[in-house]
Amino acid sequence: MEGTVVTALGIKRSEKALSYNVQEIKSDDLVVNKDANFINSLNGKVAGLNINASSSGVGGATKVIMRGQKSISQSSNALYVIDGVPMYTTAKEGSTQFGSQGSSDPIADINPEDIESISVLTGAAAAALYGSDAANGAIVVTTKKGKEGKVTVNATAGVEVMTPFVLPRFQNRYGTGDYNSSIGSDVRSWGQPLNSANNYHYNPAKDYFQTGVTHSESVSVSMGNERNQTYLSGSAIDSYGVVPNNGYHRYNFTFRNTTSFLKDKMHLDVGASYIIQKDLNMINQGTYNNPLVGAYIFPRGGDWDDVRMFERYDVTRRLSTQYWPIGDAGMTMQNPYWINYRNLRENKKDRYMLNASLSYDILDWLNIAGRVRVDNSITKYTEKFYASTLPQLTESSKNGLYGISSMKDSQIYADVLLNIDKRFNEDWTLQANIGASITDMRYDAFKNRGPIADGEMSEEKPGLANVFNVQNLSNSQKTSRLQEGWREQTQSVFASAEVGYKGAYYLTLTARNDWPSQLAGPHSNKKSFFYPSVGASVVLSQIIPNMPANLEYLKIRGSYASVGTAFERYIANPKYKWNSSGLSWNTQTQYPMYDLKPELTNSWEVGLSMRFLKWFSLEATYYHTNTKNQTFNPQISTGSGSSEIYIQSGDVMNQGCEISLGFGKDWNKFRWDSNLAFSTNQNRIESLADNVLNAATGEEFSVDQLDMNGLGLAHFILRKGGTLGDLYSFADFKYDSNGMIVVNEDGTVSPSMIADAKNYVKLGSVLPKANLSWRNDFRIAGFNFGFLITARFGGIVFSSTQAVLDYYGVSEASAAARDAGGVYINGGDRVDANKWYSSVGGSNPLPQEYTYSGTNVRLQEASIGYTFPRKMLGNVCDLNLSIVGRNLWMIYNKAPFDPESVATTGNYYQGIDHFMMPSLRNFGFNVRITF
Amino acid sequence: MRNIITKTGAAFLAASLFAGCTAHYLEINTNPYEVSKEQTLTDGYAIGAAISALCGTVVSTDVNTAQFTDCLLGGPMGGYYSTTGAFAKTIDNYNPTDDWTRVFLASDRIIPTLYSNLNEIADITDDPVTLAIAKIIKITAMLRVTDTYGPIPYSKIGEGGAIAVAYDSQEAVYDAMFAELDEVISTLTENKLSGISPKADPIYDGTAVKWCKFANSLKLRMAMRISYAAPEKSRKYAEEAVKHEIGVFTSNADNATLRTVAFGEKGNPLYTAIKYNQPSGCNTGGDTHAAADIITYMNGYNDPRRPVYFIPSEFDGIEYVGIRVRIEKPALNSLGRKYSGVNISPSDPLVWLNAAEVCFLKAEAEAVFGYDMGEGTAEDFYNEGIRLSFEQFGVSGADAYLNDAVSRPAVYIDPAGQNSYSEMLSEITVKWDESASTAQKQERILIQKWIANFNNGNEAWADHRRTGYPHLFPATDAGNKSDGIVSSVYGARRMRYPLAEYTNNGENVNYAVSALLKGKDNMATRLWWDCNPAIIIK
Incomplete structure (x- = not known):
């Protein structure tokens, strides 16, 4: 009846004591219908967890939002926590507008088979102990470890076929042309109706898209005795997308060993993972290098088989060049197959994660633990555009373009934690943690990209077409050399205490102080910030004597939390930037702003949990958050002599509720589980900037709307009373x-x-x-059947x-x-x-x-x-x-x-x-x- | 027990201590790939970088910015370029979106870059020559801005850190610029033998006297701009500039030319912008091709500068033919690509003001307005302008050209048959005719000035608005998508203010429109200096 849930820092808590919403998902729910990015498998399984899968296809970065979008300029995406340690996402956002480069996410590298369970903490209250990033909610993953007992080997294999789900509706009954233009058109399909003699019946769904295939294999071994347990696993995912020559491959190797010694008082847990990941032509959207543009627009009087042969041998050049008589239509359109096979964009990533934790049970109620985790990855991204790719995409070269970037991400996390778990007499319990942590993240990249000289785009002798290495790049300014990188460190101390009385009343207090490196610099006068939370829960079913028999369990809870967030790195310490359109180090054009302060999210929630009528359970939460002091940089009139100004103002409110209603019943060999999850969120901009004082001049100014861009004539405009969307x-x-x-x-x-x-x-x-x-799951004897409607x-x-x-x-x-x-x-x-x-x-x-x-x-x-x-x-x-x-x-x-x-x-x-x-x-x- | 408490206490203390070690935070929060102010001061780097950045705000060295201001705005409005990219809404068709027309005033690459670097220079040095050079570049850049919109924030930009800044009337902007020019001219005259580090100056290798000549020439350009709006001031400033002891440009060595060293990754920004979206296997250009207007005139005159200016067309047997500007544009890939292109190489410098223009300014001042331009007649200046232009482009045959009293601008035959224009745009020949009417003289001078100023579309557009010359092809009915706002014959007179001004600086822009611009904020309202009595737009 009473479960424990994994909460912050990997600490297990009694469900009764929780003053905030935590929902748990077991491994089975993820692996039965597994996605290469396991986050997608959470869709529809947790009330309040909004998941948007990436258009980049298999392995793409998923957008995960809980309790609404909170920040004007910072990410509102959830924090991932692996075995108690945050995994900060350094996912590159996918391209927007013209660009088409898709993106993966570090969390997508996790092998779903290694996951034991997942807790989803939708609110900020639960996350006060993880620091700022958890203001957006946290997804807490617990991975498998070796189990005591005999050797267990688990092997899986799966094959999956993929087809486009929702496509636009196309026509193929009117041919090429433009009946309103006296010069006609060879790219538009506003021509004569086609007849059986001249209709090639081109249909992108059938003629261009292909059936994608993903196959995955995994094997895991678990073994151990009382003192020592070992878990080993390996998995492979190979996926080929619905457009030609698109692929995602991932190989995971995991080792974990848990040992107890010193009379079972000391516990050592070490783990290591190694991941090799590759993707080729991961495309999300846009018009540059996106094969869909040509595949969709291909004029309907044309014969697709003609362009299927996407390159033709050019006798004079002695190489094959792109064949696409339709032209670029001003949208950098190319032959889709040429893009697939001759505009190659590839990522190769090597990643390893090492973690160790050592804990010592000083007394039966007192324990001290230290953990360290290292997560490093090296990614190599290459672009190879072959000769006769549209010059727009090759920096005007007829001989092609090559780009290579090496990127290194590293994260180190360490903490020490003192845990107290004591029962004082029959009635009182105390669970407390005091700890300190350090997080250090670095990113460093080296990028080289440029055209292969063709004797025309620059005054130099031609390079050799289709040879893709750095020495073959143009020696003109058009070849860019770029180093970029950053580092962030946060040191924190934190404490939490949960006092229980009679197993029915619980009070939880937490406090945290962060020292983020982003606050360092002459433009900031704060070095750290503090944020507390308080929560309480009461198990009514235990204290009210005459509860109805049909109400087996009833708990009410409430909590309040405040979470501070540092503003972006470097804005407190601006420097002279590299200006690629002048090739010089130049001053910045922002209006100088001092006295920067951290962002603050205040939230409260109330909820109830109940189990009733034997088979039913209900979890309901109402929450309300305000995110204030947001740092954003609206454009200002250039009459100021500056282009934009950092201001700290604004208040974004989110409120809503999360309800999940469960049902589960056995009839002999038959079991039916059903779960209904509902969430609603209201987002409102309470204020942007009303009469913000410009400390430099004493001038007050207001921002009544912010244009956050968008696409074409559709822009996101933020106004007071409106939403962030x-x-x-x-x-x-x-x-x-x-x-x-x-x-x-x-x-x-x-x-x-x-x-x-x-x-x-x-x-x-x-x-x-x-x-x-x-969601519904039925089980009878060995059969199970389930479906999920969202x-x-x-x-x-x-x-x-x-x-x-x-x-x-x-x-x-x-x-x-x-x-x-x-x-x-x-x-x-x-x-x-x-x-x-x-x-x-x-x-x-x-x-x-x-x-x-x-x-x-x-x-x-x-x-x-x-x-x-x-x-x-x-x-x-x-x-x-x-x-x-x-x-x-x-x-x-x-x-x-x-x-x-x-x-x-x-x-x-x-x-x-x-x-x-x-x-x-x-x-x-x-x-x-x-x- | 005590032991344990001590141990844990010690452990916790240690934990708190490491959490306190934030001394290296400033280092962590310093971008490793950016530099500090102190570093930029090494070897005088900062001055050179700031001057280079300032130079990048005239014709922006940022390709996208330059594309908007020069290839999609000035070029087509001045009759040099025609927009051939597949754009739904263009300035050519008088229906541009805000992101096309706001660039001069809203881009961070122009005014903010200008003023942040001006402040930077003022902060580092009080050397009068350096400050004077910076000021000349500022005026060169801001002149293009006011000539696009009319009233703009100018005298109060950045004043006291204010964020919402009032606009100046265009007359006030010009007055302020003249005053500043006078100031720098006198400073540079005093320091005419000095200069700044040659490496810090991508225009004149740091020579003060050349900058002074440029300032005088710029003053002459501005003086002629206000010839109808403020005749007295116009005469005064024009004569001052020419008679000044250092004077105006006299040879191509004087030209204000931004050299390649100041360019960015993409080289000459106009080259890259013109080639944007160039179809495979085509070399005439992409988003921009040469306009029918300039080629029709030059074809008529058999102008030997054509091979330098243009890329031959893809039409069989037709070497140079441009595409009309204000028409319904054909698809680039099928038809648009066939017209002649603009011949710029990635390593061509950007010319801000050339000696030929100065000669034509003098010729016009003398012949049309009777200003005293010193030694020489209008005819002398006119002929010298043509010679200098030929010399600038390395073309021979100037003398034969300027003695041609027969050739007239051609009629435009569109090889695609769509947009031919049967009337001649002008009857004017090349050879100077002293007996011609004042209007004919003005037209003759402005046609040659226009040809000599090729690629400097914003200047050509200003001349066209001020004088009505050269006559350009009107917009076709299909090509004028302004809903009757813009005249098909006289064309756009200005650009709209950026929409963002109405939200970020609403009070001031509204005041500017009602009290300073004195007309609607649209493309038809005429600027202060656009008041030639001969131009009557219904």
Whole structure:
């Protein structure tokens, strides 16, 4: 009935004593239907955990938000904690706008098979002990260790096929051309209807996308005796994506040993992991080097087989050059296959993690422990663009481009912790920890990138085409040499105490002081900051004498926490920057600002836990957070002589609730578990900057809106009273006095820019209003069957992809409009379809026309499996076979892409689709054998 | 027990101690790949770096900035370039988005870079020559800004650390600039034998007297700009500049030319910007091609500078043909690429002001406004301007060219057949004709000035607005997407203020529009100096 939960610093706590929301997930829930990035497997399993899978495909960086977006300029992504030690994410955000480089995340390197359990701490209260990064909630992972007893060997193998899940709808009944242009067009598909004689029936889904395959194998060995336990594992994942020549490969090796000695008073736990990870052509979105642009737009009168042969031998050059007669359409469009095979972008990563912890039980109630963890990775990123790649992408060279970056990330974490766990008499218990920690993170990179000289783009003799190494790079300024890096260190002391009375009343206090290196510098006058939390819980079912019999357990809880966060590194200590457009060290253009102070999140939550009617359980939490003193750098009028100013102001509020209702019942051999998880969050900007004093001048100034950019004419604009996800359009149709859209004499409509910022058209907020998931697991004898339905309600998304497809006349919408004789507006006015989509669509479209509801419902997961009884297999092993699927059925969705897919983990690009790689539908077959 | 408590106490104390070791934090929080102010002072590096950064704010050495200001704005408006990239909304078509038109005033690469480096220089040195050079560069850069918008913040920029700064009327901006120029001219005259480190100056190798000539020439350029708006001041400043003991440019060695050393990774920014999105296998250019206007004139005159200015077209048998600016643009890959390109090499320097322009300024001042330009007639200045231009581009045949009294600008035959223009834009020949009307003289001078100023589109646009010359092809009905705001014949007169000004500096920009600009904040409102009585825009 009463469980313990792993909370901060790997400390196990009684569920009763928790004053905040913690939800636990067992290993089985992750590995049955496992994703290469295990974080994706958490989707729908925890109330309040919002997961957006990356469009970068297998292994991509996932955006994880709990309790809403809190910070204007800093990350609101959750903190990951592995065996009590934070793993700070240094994931590079994926490209936005033109760029198309996808990104992975350090957390995605973890082998899901090594995970014992996961606790999700959705609030800041739980995390006060992890420091600032946990203000956004924490995902606490406990990994497996060796078990006492006989040797257990666990082997798994799985194969999964992947297909695009949600694609735009295309047409192939109108051919190449442009009936409104006297010069026609060889890239648009606004030509004559095709007939059986000339229709090649090009369909990107069938002709370009391929079926992706992921296969994974893993083996783990666990052994040990009373004193010493060992765990060893290895795994391999090889994945080939839905576009040609895209792959993700990962090999994990893990070792862990736990030993007790000195009469069982001293415990040593050492572990090591080694990870080799590679990915090739991980693409998230954008138009540069993105094969989808060409694959989607390919004019419909054309024969795809003609461009399938993407290169042709050039006799004079004696090399093969790109074949793509369609041109770049001003969108740097190339032959998709050329991009796949001749614009190669590859990451190779070597990563190792070492950890050791030593603890000593001084007394049966007093223990001291020290831990250290080292996590280093070296990544090599190369770009090889072959000769005849669009010059726009090769710094104008006809001979190709080469780039190589070596990046090193290192993290060291160490702590000492004194733990007290004492029962004083029958009634009183005390659990306390006092500790100190140090975190040191470094990043260092060396980057070389440039064109191979071709005798024209610079005045030097040509280099040799398609030879990709540094000595073959152009010697002109166009070859960039760059070193970059940073270091951050935080030292902390912290303490927590939990006092229990009669196993029914609990009071928890925590306190932490951080000394982050980011605060050092002449522009800051604080060296450290302190933040406390307080929480209480009462188990009512234990203290109220006549509780109804149907209410087996009832606990109420409440907590308050304050978490400080340092501002960005270096802003307290600005220096002279390298200016690549002048090749010199120059002063910065920010307005100088002093007296910087840390950001502060104050939050409180109340909740209840209950179990009732034998089979039901309920967890409910209401929370409220305010994030204040946010540091951001809005642009200011250049009349100031500066470009931007760091200000510290602002207050972002988030409030909402998390409810999960569980049911579980056995009927003989049959068991049914069902869980409904619901969460809702309201995000509101309480203030940006109202009358902030500029200490330098005594001048007060206010910021009434912040433009956080976005895509094209759709920008995220932050205003008081709005949300951090409000997307606005900078343009609108012209309307006549009756509110009708003005149609020009030539039959076009002309959206125009809105002059006054106050009149920007609000498209909506990209943030969801609520998320719901419903999970069911059935078990009968050796069979199990499960499914998970997830839904997101509210919020909007914007598809510039659809706008471009409409403009080029390759979307079904554009064909349907032609079939219907035009687009009908103003309740009956007919506008020529081509003129309409040429006005509102294209690469800089009118966002209003391409904004969709983000509400969607899907069958997120389903699995069916059978475990052969050991007896049946001669007591040699357990054998489990399962068929699994993810993203199986989009039950409701009005957008032309998967609204839950994101190109980057950054805040101000969510909900924007700009030739984003489609999310994936997966079907898999897994075998699991346990000896 | 006591022992244990002591031990744990000691352990905890040790823990607290290590948490207190933050002495090296300043080092940690120092970017290892940036430098300190002290470091930049080594070997006078800081002055050179700051002057180089200042130089990068005139025609920005940042490619994207220069693309907006010179390739997509000045170039097309001045009749040199035509935007051929696949853009939905362009300045060519008078329907640009804010991010295209705001750059001069909103980019951090122009005003903030300018003022942060001016402060930097003022902070490091009080050497009058260095400060004078910095000021001249500032005026060169800011002149382009005011000529784009009209009233701008100028006299109060950065004053007292204020964040919201008032605008000056354009007249006040010009007055302030003239006053500053007078000040630097007298400083540099006093110090004419001195200079600064040659390595710190990518324009004149630190020679004070050359900077003084540039200041005088710039003063002459500005004086002629206000020839209609403030005739008295115009005459005064023009005559002062020419008669000054150091005087104005007389040879190409005087030209204000930013050399390659000041460029960034991408080399000549115009080259890179013009080549953006160049289709595979094409060498005429990408986002930008040569305009029909300039090529039509030069074809008519059989101008021998064409091979230096342009890349031959891809049309069979047609060497030079430009694409019209204000039309519905064809697709780059199929048709746009075929027109002649702009011939700039990555290692070409950027010319801010050349000696030919100075001659034409003098010719106009003398012939049209009767200013006293010292020794020489308008004809002399005109012919000298042509000779200097030929010399600057390394082209021979100037004498034959300037004696050609027959050739006239061609008519424009669009090889694609879409946008031919049957009328001649001008009847003017090259050879000077003293008996011609004042208007004809002005047109003749401005046509040759325009040809000589190739690639300096913003200056050409200003001349076109001020004088109406040279005549440029009007916008076609399909090409003018301004909804009737901008005249198809006379073209855009200014750019809109950045939208961000309305949020970040609302009070001041609103005041500037109503009280200083005295017209709507759109592309049709005429600037203070744009008041030639001969130009009547309905």
